[in-house]
Amino acid sequence: MKIQKFIFLLLILPTMAFTSAHKFYLSVTEVNYASEQKSLQIITRIFVDDFQNLLQKRYSKDLALIKGEKNPRVNKYITRYFSEKLKFSIENQELKMNFIGKRYEDDLIICYFEIPNVNEFKTISVSNSLLLDLFEEQKNLVHITKGSETKSKMLLKDNTEGSISF
Amino acid sequence: MSKFKISVNLLFALFSLAVFAQEKEEETAKEPEKGHVNQNKFQQLYQEFSTPNQYRTASGAPGPAYYQNTADYEMEVTLNDKEQKLSGYETITYTNNSPEELTYLWVQLDQNVRAKDSKSPLRNGNGMAPISRPDSFVSDHMTEPFDGGFNIEEVSKKGKPLKYTIHQTMMRVDLPEPLESGDDFEFSIKWWYNINDHVVNRGRSGYEYFPEDGNYAYVIAQFFPRMAVYNDVEGWQNQQFWGSGEFALPFGDYKVKITVPADHILDATGKLQNRKDVFSKKMMNRYEQAKESFDKPVLIVTEEEAIEAEKDFSNETKTWEFEAEMVRDFAFTSSRKYIWDMQNVKIGDREVMAVSLYPKEGNPLWEEYSTKAVAHTLKSYSAHTFDYPYHKAISVHAKNQGMEYPMICWNYGRPNEDGTYTDRTKFGMISVIIHEVGHNFFPMIVNSDERQWGWMDEGLNSFVEYMAEQEFGKKYPEAIAPLDNYPSRRGEPTKITSYMKGSQDHIAPIMSNPENVYQLGNNAYGKPATALNILRETVMGKEIFDYAFKTYSRRWMFKHPTPEDFFRTMEDASSVDLDWFWRGWFYTTDYVDIGVKDVKSYFVTDEPTAKGKEILARYGVSDPSQVDAVYVVEEGSEEFKEEMKNKSPLENAPTLKEYMMDNFSETERASMKVPNHFYEITFEKPGGLVMPLIVEYEYKDGSTERVTYPAQIWRKNDAEVSRVMATDKELVKVTVDPDMETADVNTANNNWPQEDTPNDFEKFKENQAKD
Numbered sequence: 001m002k003i004q005k006f007i008f009l010l011l012i013l014p015t016m017a018f019t020s021a022h023k024f025y026l027s028v029t030e031v032n033y034a035s036e037q038k039s040l041q042i043i044t045r046i047f048v049d050d051f052q053n054l055l056q057k058r059y060s061k062d063l064a065l066i067k068g069e070k071n072p073r074v075n076k077y078i079t080r081y082f083s084e085k086l087k088f089s090i091e092n093q094e095l096k097m098n099f100i101g102k103r104y105e106d107d108l109i110i111c112y113f114e115i116p117n118v119n120e121f122k123t124i125s126v127s128n129s130l131l132l133d134l135f136e137e138q139k140n141l142v143h144i145t146k147g148s149e150t151k152s153k154m155l156l157k158d159n160t161e162g163s164i165s166f
Numbered sequence: 167m168s169k170f171k172i173s174v175n176l177l178f179a180l181f182s183l184a185v186f187a188q189e190k191e192e193e194t195a196k197e198p199e200k201g202h203v204n205q206n207k208f209q210q211l212y213q214e215f216s217t218p219n220q221y222r223t224a225s226g227a228p229g230p231a232y233y234q235n236t237a238d239y240e241m242e243v244t245l246n247d248k249e250q251k252l253s254g255y256e257t258i259t260y261t262n263n264s265p266e267e268l269t270y271l272w273v274q275l276d277q278n279v280r281a282k283d284s285k286s287p288l289r290n291g292n293g294m295a296p297i298s299r300p301d302s303f304v305s306d307h308m309t310e311p312f313d314g315g316f317n318i319e320e321v322s323k324k325g326k327p328l329k330y331t332i333h334q335t336m337m338r339v340d341l342p343e344p345l346e347s348g349d350d351f352e353f354s355i356k357w358w359y360n361i362n363d364h365v366v367n368r369g370r371s372g373y374e375y376f377p378e379d380g381n382y383a384y385v386i387a388q389f390f391p392r393m394a395v396y397n398d399v400e401g402w403q404n405q406q407f408w409g410s411g412e413f414a415l416p417f418g419d420y421k422v423k424i425t426v427p428a429d430h431i432l433d434a435t436g437k438l439q440n441r442k443d444v445f446s447k448k449m450m451n452r453y454e455q456a457k458e459s460f461d462k463p464v465l466i467v468t469e470e471e472a473i474e475a476e477k478d479f480s481n482e483t484k485t486w487e488f489e490a491e492m493v494r495d496f497a498f499t500s501s502r503k504y505i506w507d508m509q510n511v512k513i514g515d516r517e518v519m520a521v522s523l524y525p526k527e528g529n530p531l532w533e534e535y536s537t538k539a540v541a542h543t544l545k546s547y548s549a550h551t552f553d554y555p556y557h558k559a560i561s562v563h564a565k566n567q568g569m570e571y572p573m574i575c576w577n578y579g580r581p582n583e584d585g586t587y588t589d590r591t592k593f594g595m596i597s598v599i600i601h602e603v604g605h606n607f608f609p610m611i612v613n614s615d616e617r618q619w620g621w622m623d624e625g626l627n628s629f630v631e632y633m634a635e636q637e638f639g640k641k642y643p644e645a646i647a648p649l650d651n652y653p654s655r656r657g658e659p660t661k662i663t664s665y666m667k668g669s670q671d672h673i674a675p676i677m678s679n680p681e682n683v684y685q686l687g688n689n690a691y692g693k694p695a696t697a698l699n700i701l702r703e704t705v706m707g708k709e710i711f712d713y714a715f716k717t718y719s720r721r722w723m724f725k726h727p728t729p730e731d732f733f734r735t736m737e738d739a740s741s742v743d744l745d746w747f748w749r750g751w752f753y754t755t756d757y758v759d760i761g762v763k764d765v766k767s768y769f770v771t772d773e774p775t776a777k778g779k780e781i782l783a784r785y786g787v788s789d790p791s792q793v794d795a796v797y798v799v800e801e802g803s804e805e806f807k808e809e810m811k812n813k814s815p816l817e818n819a820p821t822l823k824e825y826m827m828d829n830f831s832e833t834e835r836a837s838m839k840v841p842n843h844f845y846e847i848t849f850e851k852p853g854g855l856v857m858p859l860i861v862e863y864e865y866k867d868g869s870t871e872r873v874t875y876p877a878q879i880w881r882k883n884d885a886e887v888s889r890v891m892a893t894d895k896e897l898v899k900v901t902v903d904p905d906m907e908t909a910d911v912n913t914a915n916n917n918w919p920q921e922d923t924p925n926d927f928e929k930f931k932e933n934q935a936k937d
Contacts, residue, residue: 041927049588107590
C-alpha cells in the first residue's frame with residue numbers, strides 16, 4: 001500500500017455527557033511533517049461561530065468571520081491569537097508558525113500555518129489552549145503525521161500540553 | 167465433440183488445480199502450518215447472537231411467549247418556583263406479565279446522579295489543570311457541591327410502610343409476598359428534590375434562570391421514581407445510572423396533576439384533561455383555530471403576552487391535569503416566559519398537533535422553524551416507519567441541551583442577544599428538533615434498552631434524522647439556500663471516515679455499552695447512522711431496505727427489542743444475508759479501505775509461451791504442438807511483440823480462428839464479439855471491513871462503465887482479488903468507489919493509474935499563492 005499522503009482528520013466528538021445531543025466545543029489540528037520540504041504543515045479546524053465570538057470578545061467587536069470577505073485585520077488577529085495559543089517545539093526550541101491563510105467549510109473555519117526549516121525529529125511537543133479562554137469544555141485534538149505514522153493527543157483544560165514521539 | 171478435445175479440456179482443468187497445489191506446497195515447506203477456527207468474514211453470527219427462543223424468534227419477531235411488564239402511574243406534583251423544588255406523591259401499579267414470580271421490585275432514582283454522595287462524578291479520572299479561569303477554579307475546588315438527588319419520604323402500600331433499600335440510583339422495594347405471574351402490585355412513593363440548573367450542570371432536565379427578568383424556565387424529566395424494566399433478556403435492568411447510558415423504561419398509562427404558579431404556561435406528555443380551567447378564553451379560541459391550521463402555526467400565547475407575563479409573579483397556583491396511554495415516561499415544561507404555538511398535521515388517518523414553546527430569547531429563530539421542523543419530522547419519520555400514534559409532539563427551547571421524552575423534547579438553538587444567528591445555530595436547531603422529535607419513534611415507541619445499547623435508539627434515530635433532514639432541504643429549498651442539500655452533520659459516508667481511521671486506542675465497536683466508549687457521538691450516533699445509510703443506498707438498495715426497516719419498526723412498536731431482533735429482522739424481511747455487515751460494522755472497529763493495485767494488459771497468441779510450455783511439461787506434454795491451446799502474453803513482457811497490439815485476437819492466435827470455423831456457422835460467428843483487449847485488474851483490501859467493490863472503468867473513447875461486484879467477492883480472499891475484463895475498447899482509468907459511498911478511509915489507492923495528488927495543505931498553499 002502506498003504511504004498515505006493524506007493527513008488524517010479525526011473529528012473526535014467529545015462524549016456528550018448528560019444529554020442526547022449537545023452543542024460541543026472542539027478544534028482539530030492536523031500536523032504533517034513534509035520531509036522533502038522540511039516543513040510542518042498545520043491545518044486547524046474550529047467552529048466559525050465560536051472563533052468569531054472569541055475574536056470579538058478578546059480583541060474587537062467588529063471582527064467578523066464572513067466567507068468571501070477580505071479583512072486584513074482578521075488575519076492579523078488570527079495570527080496573533082494562534083501564536084499565543086498553539087505552540088510547537090522540538091528539543092525545547094519553540095518553532096515560529098507562518099500564517100498561510102484561511103478558508104470556510106460548512107460551519108468551520110480552517111486555518112493554515114506552516115513552520116519552515118524543520119529538521120528530522122523524533123519528539124515534538126505541542127501546547128494547545130485554543131478557545132479555552134472562552135469555553136471551559138473546549139477540547140483541542142491534535143494529530144501529528146510523520147511518514148506513515150499518525151499520533152494523536154486530546155488536549156483539555158486540565159492538560160493543555162503534550163509531547164509525541166515517533 | 168471429439169475425444170481429443172475432451173481430454174484437452176480435462177488437461178486444462180488439471181492445470182489450474184495443479185498450479186494451486188504447487189503453490190501451497192512451497193508455502194508449507196517453510197514451516198508446518200497451524201490450523202485455525204472459522205475466521206471467514208462471512209461466517210454466520212451464531213456465536214455472537216443469543217439463541218432464538220419462545221420470547222424472541224430467529225426471524226427477529228416477538229415470539230409466542232413474548233411478554234412485557236407494565237407500570238401505570240397516578241401522580242400529583244407541585245413545582246415550588248420560589249425555591250426551585252419539586253415534590254410529588256405517586257402511586258405505581260406494576261403488573262407482572264412474566265412467567266416468573268418476583269420477590270422485589272427495582273425503582274430508578276435518576277435524580278441521585280446529582281446527589282452529594284453520587285458516584286457518577288468519581289467515575290472519570292482527571293488531572294490538575296495547570297491553568298484555570300478563576301470562576302472554574304472556585305467551582306471546581308472551593309464550592310459546596312449541588313444538593314441534588316431524591317429525598318424519599320415514604321414508600322408504602324395503602325398507608326403501610328414497605329421495606330426499601332436505596333443503592334445509588336436504584337431502589338429495591340421488598341414485596342411483602344411474592345408477586346405472581348399475571349398479578350399486579352400497587353404502591354406509593356412520596357418524594358421531593360432540589361431542581362438543578364441544567365445550563366451549568368448540563369443535566370437532561372432542570373431550570374434555566376433569566377437574570378434580566380428574574381424568571382425560570384423549567385424542563386422537568388426523570389423527576390419521579392420510575393420502575394425499572396424486567397424482561398427475558400436482562401432480568402431486572404438495574405445497571406446504575408452513571409450519566410452516559412440513558413434509560414430503560416416499561417410502558418404504562420399515566421394520570422398526572424401538576425400544580426404550578428397560576429401565571430405559568432405548561433405542557434407535558436399526555437392529553438390535557440382540564441383545558442378549560444387552565445386556558446384563557448383567548449387561548450381557547452386560538453387553540454380551536456390551530457386545530458384547523460394545517461399549513462402554519464397559530465400562536466396560543468404571543469411574544470407580547472409572554473413579555474407581559476414575565477413581569478408579575480403570581481402567588482396563586484393552577485393545576486394542569488394530563489393523561490397518557492402507552493408511554494414509557496412522562497416529562498413537562500413550565501414557565502411564565504413561554505410563547506406557545508401549534509399547528510395541526512395530518513398523519514395517515516389521524517391528526518397530530520405539532521407544538522412549540524419558547525421564551526422570547528429563542529426568537530426570531532423559533533417562531534420560524536420550530537413547529538415547521540416538528541411537523542416535517544412527524545411526516546418524514548411516519549413514512550419511514552409507522553404512523554405516529556400519539557396526538558401531539560412538542561418542541562421546547564432549552565438553552566443548550568437536546569433531550570427526548572414521549573410527545574415532548576427539549577432543544578437548543580439560541581440566537582445572539584441582538585436576534586442575529588449563524589447558520590450553525592440555525593441548522594443545529596433544526597437538526598436537533600428533527601432528532602429529538604424523531605426519538606418519539608426510537609426509543610419512546612420502539613422501546614429499546616438505552617442503558618445497555620445506546621446505538622439502538624441513537625443510531626437508528628440519527629439514520630432516520632439524516633433522511634428527514636435531506637427531505638427537509640428538498641421540501642423547503644428557501645430554508646437552506648444558498649445550499650443545495652441540507653448540511654447534515656451525520657449520515658454521509660465521507661463524514662465518518664475520519665473517526666473510523668483514527669487511533670484504535672480511542673475507538674470501540676458499536677456493540678458496546680455507552681458508558682465504556684470513548685466517543686459516544688461517533689460510536690452511538692454517527693457510525694451506526696452511516697452504516698445504515700450505506701446499507702440502504704449501497705448494499706441493499708432503498709426498496710429492499712425500506713421494507714425490512716419498516717418491518718422492524720412495526721414488529722417492535724410498543725415493545726422492547728434487542729440488537730439481535732433488529733439484525734435478524736433486517737435479514738428475514740429482505741433475503742439479504744447481512745451477517746458479514748453486522749459483524750464488521752457493529753462488532754469490530756475495522757474500517758473500509760479498498761483500492762486498485764494493478765492492471766495488466768494481455769494479448770492472445772498461439773505461440774506457446776514459456777509459462778505455457780512449463781505447465782504442459784509438468785503434465786508430460788513435451789511437444790506443445792500436440793495440444794490445441796491459446797496462450798496469453800502480458801504487454802511489455804519479453805514475449806510481447808508490438809505488432810500484437812494492432813491485430814485482432816483471431817489474427818494473433820489462428821488456433822482460435824480455426825476452432826471457431828470448425829465449430830460455428832458463419833451466421834453464428836457473425837454474432838460473436840471478438841474483444842481486442844484483455845485486462846487483469848487486481849484489487850486490494852488493506853481495510854478489515856468487507857464491502858461491495860464498486861468500480862468505474864473508463865475507456866479511451868471517453869465512455870465509462872460501472873460494475874458493482876458484491877461484497878461476497880472477498881469471501882475467499884480477504885486481501886486481494888482479480889477480475890479479467892475482455893473488451894473492445896482500451897482501458898485508460900480504473901476508479902474504485904467513484905461516488906465515495908462506502909466510507910473508504912484512504913482514497914489514495916482508489917485510482918489506476920495512480921494519481922499523485924498533492925495533499926490538502928499543498929493544494930491550499932498553491933491556490934493562496936495564485937490569488
